[in-house]
Amino acid sequence: MSTTSHIPPQAPPDQGAVRVGHDDLTAFAAGVFAHRGLAPDRAAEAARALCHGDLAGPRSHGLANLTRLYLPLLDEGRADPAAEPRTVTDLGAAVLLDARRALGLWVASEAMDRAVERAGRHGVGLVSVRGATHLGCAGYHALRAVEHGMVGLVASNCGRQRIARPPGGAVTMLGTNPLSVAAPAGQHPPFLLDMSTTAAPTGRIRQAAREGHTLPEGLLCDDLGAPVTDPDAFDAGRAHLMWLGGREGRYKGFGLGLMVEVLAALVPGAGLGPHPDALTGDGGPSGRDDDIGFLVAAVAPDALREGAGEDAEELFGALLACPPTDRAEPVRYPGWHEYHRAGERRRGGVPLEAPLYAELAELAERTGLRVPPVQGAPR
Amino acid sequence: MSTTSHIPPQAPPDQGAVRVGHDDLTAFAAGVFAHRGLAPDRAAEAARALCHGDLAGPRSHGLANLTRLYLPLLDEGRADPAAEPRTVTDLGAAVLLDARRALGLWVASEAMDRAVERAGRHGVGLVSVRGATHLGCAGYHALRAVEHGMVGLVASNCGRQRIARPPGGAVTMLGTNPLSVAAPAGQHPPFLLDMSTTAAPTGRIRQAAREGHTLPEGLLCDDLGAPVTDPDAFDAGRAHLMWLGGREGRYKGFGLGLMVEVLAALVPGAGLGPHPDALTGDGGPSGRDDDIGFLVAAVAPDALREGAGEDAEELFGALLACPPTDRAEPVRYPGWHEYHRAGERRRGGVPLEAPLYAELAELAERTGLRVPPVQGAPR
Numbered sequence: 001m002s003t004t005s006h007i008p009p010q011a012p013p014d015q016g017a018v019r020v021g022h023d024d025l026t027a028f029a030a031g032v033f034a035h036r037g038l039a040p041d042r043a044a045e046a047a048r049a050l051c052h053g054d055l056a057g058p059r060s061h062g063l064a065n066l067t068r069l070y071l072p073l074l075d076e077g078r079a080d081p082a083a084e085p086r087t088v089t090d091l092g093a094a095v096l097l098d099a100r101r102a103l104g105l106w107v108a109s110e111a112m113d114r115a116v117e118r119a120g121r122h123g124v125g126l127v128s129v130r131g132a133t134h135l136g137c138a139g140y141h142a143l144r145a146v147e148h149g150m151v152g153l154v155a156s157n158c159g160r161q162r163i164a165r166p167p168g169g170a171v172t173m174l175g176t177n178p179l180s181v182a183a184p185a186g187q188h189p190p191f192l193l194d195m196s197t198t199a200a201p202t203g204r205i206r207q208a209a210r211e212g213h214t215l216p217e218g219l220l221c222d223d224l225g226a227p228v229t230d231p232d233a234f235d236a237g238r239a240h241l242m243w244l245g246g247r248e249g250r251y252k253g254f255g256l257g258l259m260v261e262v263l264a265a266l267v268p269g270a271g272l273g274p275h276p277d278a279l280t281g282d283g284g285p286s287g288r289d290d291d292i293g294f295l296v297a298a299v300a301p302d303a304l305r306e307g308a309g310e311d312a313e314e315l316f317g318a319l320l321a322c323p324p325t326d327r328a329e330p331v332r333y334p335g336w337h338e339y340h341r342a343g344e345r346r347r348g349g350v351p352l353e354a355p356l357y358a359e360l361a362e363l364a365e366r367t368g369l370r371v372p373p374v375q376g377a378p379r
Numbered sequence: 380m381s382t383t384s385h386i387p388p389q390a391p392p393d394q395g396a397v398r399v400g401h402d403d404l405t406a407f408a409a410g411v412f413a414h415r416g417l418a419p420d421r422a423a424e425a426a427r428a429l430c431h432g433d434l435a436g437p438r439s440h441g442l443a444n445l446t447r448l449y450l451p452l453l454d455e456g457r458a459d460p461a462a463e464p465r466t467v468t469d470l471g472a473a474v475l476l477d478a479r480r481a482l483g484l485w486v487a488s489e490a491m492d493r494a495v496e497r498a499g500r501h502g503v504g505l506v507s508v509r510g511a512t513h514l515g516c517a518g519y520h521a522l523r524a525v526e527h528g529m530v531g532l533v534a535s536n537c538g539r540q541r542i543a544r545p546p547g548g549a550v551t552m553l554g555t556n557p558l559s560v561a562a563p564a565g566q567h568p569p570f571l572l573d574m575s576t577t578a579a580p581t582g583r584i585r586q587a588a589r590e591g592h593t594l595p596e597g598l599l600c601d602d603l604g605a606p607v608t609d610p611d612a613f614d615a616g617r618a619h620l621m622w623l624g625g626r627e628g629r630y631k632g633f634g635l636g637l638m639v640e641v642l643a644a645l646v647p648g649a650g651l652g653p654h655p656d657a658l659t660g661d662g663g664p665s666g667r668d669d670d671i672g673f674l675v676a677a678v679a680p681d682a683l684r685e686g687a688g689e690d691a692e693e694l695f696g697a698l699l700a701c702p703p704t705d706r707a708e709p710v711r712y713p714g715w716h717e718y719h720r721a722g723e724r725r726r727g728g729v730p731l732e733a734p735l736y737a738e739l740a741e742l743a744e745r746t747g748l749r750v751p752p753v754q755g756a757p758r
Contacts, residue, residue: 088683088684089502089682089683089684091500091501091502091682091683092471092472092501092502093471093472093473093501093502093503094472094501094502094503094678094679094682094683095502096502096683096684121470122470122471122472122473122501123468123470123471123472123473123474123475123505124472124473124503124505124676126502126503126678128683151641151642151646165701166698166701166710166712167710168703168704168705168708168709168710168711169698169701169702169703169704169710170701170702170703170704171701171702173697173698173701181634181638181641181642183641183645191637191641193631193634193635193637193638195631195634199624199627199628216627217627218625218627218628219627223704244623244624244628244631244632245578245623245624245625245628246597246624246625246628248578248595248596248597248598249578249597249623249624249625251713252572252574252623253623254712254713255560255572255574255712255713256572256635258570258572258712258713259560259572261694262530262560262562262570262691262694263530263560263678266562266680266687266690266691266694267530267678267680267683267687268683268684269684269686269687269690272690272693272694272697274694274695274697274698274701275693275694275697276693276696276697276700278697278701279697279700279701279702297503299473299505299642299646300473301645301646303468303470303473304467304468304470304473304475304507304646304647305467305468305475305647305648307648308645308646308648311645311648311651312641312645314651314654314655315640315641315645315651315653315654316653317655318552318651318653318654318655318657318658319545319548319552319653321655321658322544322545322548322549322550322552322653322657322658323548323549323550323658324547324548324549325547325548325549325602326547329547330547331545331546331547331548332547333545333633333634333637334630334633334634334637
């Protein structure tokens with residue numbers, strides 16, 4: 001669960017990758033969701049959210065999760081393709097929504113559109129969601145507010161799935177609890193922070209394991225706190241996720257994870273990681289990511305004052321104009337690389353690793369859909 | 380500017396410290412503020428906020444800042460003791476407030492009380508503040524929401540004061556941009572995250588310099604990114620504040636700092652760190668902490684649903700019951716130590732280092748106030 005904030009300026013070369021048109025890819029994913037019973041408009045929305053990971057990053061939250069996460073959720077009945085979310089409480093600026101096991105990929109966007117509408121009237125809009133499932137890249141949903149000149153905030157707990165231990169604790173209690181904030185930046189790419197509150201999301205660990213890469217120090221540690229760089233050690237139970245901030249700052253990362261647990265799950269009454277049930281765990285990951293809670297909020301600067309758009313452009317323009325210490329590496333802010341990468345891939349196609357494309361081809365065969373066509377030959 | 384999240388279970392021994400009654404201490408600080416022209420109720424509120432640093436931690440944001448920060452602000456006219464904050468926009472759930480150079484110690488609490496009142500009606504209350512001055516411990520103001528069973532959020536930028544460089548940047552662009560969240564925990568101590576988005580607040584660096592301590596690695600680095608542990612190097616311009624997350628996670632810390640800049644300062648139209656003026660800097664700290672912006676928000680779970688209080692008690696109770704890896708170090712969450720420390724000091728007196736007490740005695744003489752009496756002999 002959750003996403004990474006920083007995507008390096010140089011994405012790794014797409015060795016053995018094929019390129020597929022973004023529209024073809026989202027149409028295919030929408031077809032798969034519709035085949036599983038989602039209404040066409042909901043399927044299309046969920047597909048756009050899912051493919052955002054491949055389009056802008058992080059890949060670990062893109063189509064690779066279709067067969068690993070979303071289809072099993074639907075197949076096991078843990079997500080309901082026909083769910084009709086229910087408004088539990090509506091106070092105008094704040095709404096409590098029970099998603100009733102709707103696909104988080106879709107319902108988080110619905111929630112943001114509602115938060116935006118409320119913020120237009122009240123200056124702030126808060127949609128607190130329980131009973132949800134995995135939302136994909138939190139940043140995709142946060143960015144929807146930017147189209148309306150607003151600041152978008154999205155946070156999600158991981159339901160009852162427990163992956164990370166409290167500092168000094170011997171059993172897992174919390175998920176990776178992602179937090180995302182997006183803001184307009186005038187003519188510059190939108191600001192987009194999209195991060196797990198653990199040092200890394202599990203998707204990044206597992207992607208490194210699939211691809212045979214070693215991890216940098218600071219993401220995993222063993223029972224005694226010593227650094228672990230082998231990504232296979234995580235699922236083997238020999239390593240645990242660290243909190244953002246490392247040893248010195250881990251109470252901040254843990255505190256941010258708890259902040260998300262409180263805002264995203266305690267407020268709406270969703271499944272909680274820290275719960276008496278967690279105490280029976282053996283120290284490794286426990287629980288399932290059912291009954292996930294979201295905080296989805298929008299703040300409308302233009303409803304409060306004039307000139308916010310100009311100020312935003314000046315703010316982010318000043319950052320981009322900051323003299324760099326290395327002239328080859330200009331200063332950027334979170335969201336800049338993702339925006340430019342998405343633009344390039346919208347024009348030139350989305351790279352998919354060959355094994356992932358093979359997965360999609362197999363899925364096409366099973367669902368009777370046409371696999372999205374490859375643009376040019378494999379590189 | 381800003382505060383630390385984690386205060387070690389064992390506070391350092393108060394060598395050469397005296398103990399002063401909490402009520403005597405706040406009455407003294409209130410007297411000093413009233414002597415500088417604040418109305419008595421505002422002076423008392425500002426004094427309680429200031430003394431919170433000495434009562435619960437962090438000390439770096441307590442009375443040590445009276446002569447270093449707040450009195451100079453008032454003496455130079457950068458803070459106005461008689462300021463009447465002006466409501467610029469009122470949309471019900473969201474309010475934009477111009478503090479007109481009021482003391483942040485007072486106006487941040489006023490803003491939270493208003494946010495709480497709005498959240499009671501609308502589920503969420505947001506008071507966006509510009510034209511403010513330093514608010515002390517952000518957590519003090521966030522905790523006010525907890526008294527009403529609400530979640531409180533407080534974030535502050537540092538006005539135009541620039542202390543931290545963007546990753547890869549050669550000039551300072553942002554402040555330490557603190558973020559605080561407080562939540563009720565039933566019979567357990569309230570959850571309280573109160574952190575700078577930089578690896579440390581400047582107060583912690585300067586306190587170490589005053590006390591002659593070496594810093595741990597990960598807080599300061601030199602121009603080339605190498606770790607620096609000498610706290611004197613910061614004000615000498617030979618070391619810079621690092622972002623939360625260290626080298627691997629610095630884009631997350633930087634992103635959190637920008638999130639605070641956007642929510643606390645861009646939204647209300649306060650002074651911005653990243654601004655064309657910053658580009659003329661020589662690489663070291665620049666600008667002044669005038670026209671600070673705050674985000675002050677409250678969320679009322681009880682307005683949205685039943686049972687939030689019981690769920691909160693279960694959540695934080697489960698964390699406290701988590702088996703520890705070291706039986707001598709039980710699992711705690713941010714806010715637990717601060718709560719117990721504050722209770723102990725309310726009963727047994729607040730320790731003040733001898734040089735700080737001497738400062739207060741001198742200040743008493745200058746203002747014609749009575750210095751708060753020492754409880755027992757110096758240790």
